[in-house]
Amino acid sequence: MSQLEIKDLHVSIGEKPIVKGLTLTIHSGEVHAIMGPNGTGKSTLSKAIAGHPDYTITSGDVLLDGASILGQEADERARAGIFLAFQYPSEIPGVSIANFLRAAQQARMAEGEELDASAYYKRLYSKMDLLKIDRKFTSRSVNDGFSGGEKKRCEILQMAMLEPKFALMDETDSGLDIDALRIVADGVNTMRGPNLGVLLITHYQRLLDHIVPDHVHVMYDGRIVKSGDKSLALELEAKGYDWIKKELAASAA
Amino acid sequence: MSASTLSAPAALVGSFTPEVFAAHLALLPPSLPTWWVARKRAAYARFASLPMPTRTDEMWRFSSIGTLTLDGFTLAAAAASIPLAPIGIPEAARLVFANGRLVSRELLSTDLVARGVIVDTLQNALVHHDALVREHLLAQPPKLGSPKFAALYEAFLADGAFIYIPRDVQVELPIGVCSHAIGATSAVFPHTLVVLAENARATVIEYFGSDDDTSAQFAAGVNDLYVGHGAQLTYIGKQDWSHRALSIQSNSTVVRRDARVQSLNLHLGARQARHESLSRLGAPGAFSEMLALTVAEAGQEFDQRTLQIHEAPNTKSDLLYKNALRGTARTIFSGLIVVDPDAQKTDAYQSNRNLMLSDEAEACSLPGLEIQANDVRCTHGATSSRIDPEQEFYLQSRGIAKEQADELLTFGFFEEVLARLIDHDLHEALRLLIQTKFKK
Known part of the structure; x- marks a missing residue:
């Protein structure tokens, strides 16, 4: 049982504050959704937790099982169990998916220890079968020339192979048609279980029809302004984000 | 004097x-x-x-x-x-x-x-x-x-x-x-x-x-x-x-x-x-694919000069020269595509790409064209770039340390050339060879 604690987190890009005091705790086995209008800091939150060097944490803390991860490089955080599923995954020409995942696995082994190649491929193929991904996929360069759906499936495959403790899924539904969305959601649901905590970042309710969250949070202007269960997402869908803005304005007045 | x-x-x-x-x-x-x-x-x-x-x-x-x-x-x-x-x-x-x-x-x-x-x-x-x-x-x-x-x-x-x-x-x-x-x-x-x-x-x-x-x-x-x-x-x-x-x-x-x-x-x-x-x-249908890979390390200078001469119609040339530069290495690429007046329907391509792995390295590129026919397709270009920080972060976010991430990205840079090789065994052997050399 693990927990990821985000404590009064403030994040800036350059001089500009984006996340302004966000607090949230996620436990293994839970799926939390963060919803909010564009530009409210959802993606910034996920990249800052993952350790992107362009995002400066000005105050607050992020703790994985009680220990702060903020002093760690992105790769150390990943090895500690944080996984970021990118909204726009980078294309890496000339590096095959197989070699890429192999390097990621090798990075998780002790120095001097060699990855068992045949066991690795066996595991890779079984994960691909589970996610209904063609085996030819592994020889293609990572995301190079992939369609939106292929990129997202590639993210899910990586997540399945790396078995993180916590997955931060940044707008996983963006750019997907309904079939691709279903395949991606099925992948996440397959991995869902007592060993995985998920933070789903999304603009639309649509994804939450397929990955049903335990908790829903509404983010606005860098903070969580409302939390609830899955019904909150439906309410938000029906009333729109203006509803939140009006409520906030009313409480501030 | x-x-x-x-x-x-x-x-x-x-x-x-x-x-x-x-x-x-x-x-x-x-x-x-x-x-x-x-x-x-x-x-x-x-x-x-x-x-x-x-x-x-x-x-x-x-x-x-x-x-x-x-x-x-x-x-x-x-x-x-x-x-x-x-x-x-x-x-x-x-x-x-x-x-x-x-x-x-x-x-x-x-x-x-x-x-x-x-x-x-x-x-x-x-x-x-x-x-x-x-x-x-x-x-x-x-x-x-x-x-x-x-x-x-x-x-x-x-x-x-x-x-x-x-x-x-x-x-x-x-x-x-x-x-x-x-x-x-x-x-x-x-x-x-x-x-x-x-x-x-x-x-x-x-x-x-x-x-x-x-x-x-x-x-x-x-x-x-x-x-x-x-x-x-x-x-x-x-x-x-x-x-x-x-x-x-x-x-x-x-x-x-x-x-x-x-x-x-x-x-x-x-x-x-x-x-x-x-x-x-020299004659219709001729095709030359010119590839090069350079690993330039501290103090080395690689000076590459190329000439693609199209003397006949319907000829093709395709040049891709890639240099990875470390330390105080220097590379020079000067390439010229020459298309003679008779060489209509020439298809010529020339590309020099430099991956700058150090701030002290220097890459000079002089791509050139000299075309005397009017119905041709000739393109050329040269780029110099560093490791892309977004690609680097992507690899790091999967647990791969920065140094290994940069190495993988560099091998990917080489691979675009190696993957052109028609012979699979040669491709594998040369990939191993250049990766070993790079790691040394």
């Missing part, structure tokens, strides 16, 4: 004095044809009178001129072969030269010999296949700026490899040619002459290496590739001279009707390496 008033003969010939040349001639077998010896004498005279390249010479723009020296070298005596790291793929035949002399060979199968394939020394070929050698040996005039070095080379060329594939014969396995420089100040002049007759097919792999990575050697090498009507040649050159060597290498590729050449030069060694490569697309 003009160059001629300064140029006492000693300054023009360096270690390669008339006495050294006379000693070189005296060691040649008496059976060599007189035309060849006469050519060598004429070449020496040209060498001794031509000036060294200067800073204002357009063909040597950006090159380090001050370090182009002819002093301090010796024409080394015969030496034993040194062990060679195998590339890991079987070969049809192999010739191994040390200081320009054949030291070992692995023979062709009797079947290939019976079908007329020749893999022999240039000296033997000059005696036994006089007409064929005469037609192709150093037949292309130096066009890329080294008349001085070309003359030096012709004067001192002693021996090399001669490969002939007759009409309709396909040699499946690569033919290997290894040239070693042995001794602290040795000068070597390797040569490989490849002639493919109509519809022949072959792969030739050349290796250049030194006995010791601290030897201050001089290597001037030439390969002449002639690819006849409908023939297909794959050429791989792996230059791995000592990191203190000066290397001047030149290639000329003549591609005839419907013939196809794929060449890949790996540049790893030498302190200063000039590589000149010329492809002549």
Whole structure:
């Protein structure tokens, strides 16, 4: 049982504050959704937790099982169990998916220890079968020339192979048609279980029809302004984000 | 002050004095044809009178001129072969030269010999296949700026490899040619002459290496590739001279009707390496794919000059030269596509890409076009970039440390060139080779 604690987190890009005091705790086995209008800091939150060097944490803390991860490089955080599923995954020409995942696995082994190649491929193929991904996929360069759906499936495959403790899924539904969305959601649901905590970042309710969250949070202007269960997402869908803005304005007045 | 008033003969010939040349001639077998010896004498005279390249010479723009020296070298005596790291793929035949002399060979199968394939020394070929050698040996005039070095080379060329594939014969396995420089100040002049007759097919792999990575050697090498009507040649050159060597290498590729050449030069060694490569697309349907990969490390300079000459309609050339630069390395790429007035429907491409892995490295690019036909497709471009921080972060976010991430991205940069190789085994072997070299 693990927990990821985000404590009064403030994040800036350059001089500009984006996340302004966000607090949230996620436990293994839970799926939390963060919803909010564009530009409210959802993606910034996920990249800052993952350790992107362009995002400066000005105050607050992020703790994985009680220990702060903020002093760690992105790769150390990943090895500690944080996984970021990118909204726009980078294309890496000339590096095959197989070699890429192999390097990621090798990075998780002790120095001097060699990855068992045949066991690795066996595991890779079984994960691909589970996610209904063609085996030819592994020889293609990572995301190079992939369609939106292929990129997202590639993210899910990586997540399945790396078995993180916590997955931060940044707008996983963006750019997907309904079939691709279903395949991606099925992948996440397959991995869902007592060993995985998920933070789903999304603009639309649509994804939450397929990955049903335990908790829903509404983010606005860098903070969580409302939390609830899955019904909150439906309410938000029906009333729109203006509803939140009006409520906030009313409480501030 | 003009160059001629300064140029006492000693300054023009360096270690390669008339006495050294006379000693070189005296060691040649008496059976060599007189035309060849006469050519060598004429070449020496040209060498001794031509000036060294200067800073204002357009063909040597950006090159380090001050370090182009002819002093301090010796024409080394015969030496034993040194062990060679195998590339890991079987070969049809192999010739191994040390200081320009054949030291070992692995023979062709009797079947290939019976079908007329020749893999022999240039000296033997000059005696036994006089007409064929005469037609192709150093037949292309130096066009890329080294008349001085070309003359030096012709004067001192002693021996090399001669490969002939007759009409309709396909040699499946690569033919290997290894040239070693042995001794602290040795000068070597390797040569490989490849002639493919109509519809022949072959792969030739050349290796250049030194006995010791601290030897201050001089290597001037030439390969002449002639690819006849409908023939297909794959050429791989792996230059791995000592990191203190000066290397001047030149290639000329003549591609005839419907013939196809794929060449890949790996540049790893030498302190200063000039590589000149010329492809002549001489008849319709000719295609030359010119590839190069360079791993340039601290203090090394790689100076690459290319010429794609389209002399006939419906010809194609495709050049992709990639350099990865570390430390204080320098690279220079100067390429020119020339399309003659008759060469309509030419399809020519030229690309130089530099990956800057250090802030102190320097890459100069001079891509160029000279088009005299009006119905052509010619594109060229040069880019220099660093490791993309978003790609780096993506790899790091999967747990891969920064150093390994950068290495993976660099291998990906190389892979775009290696993946062009048609032969799968060659692709695998060269990938391993360059990755090992890079990690060292």
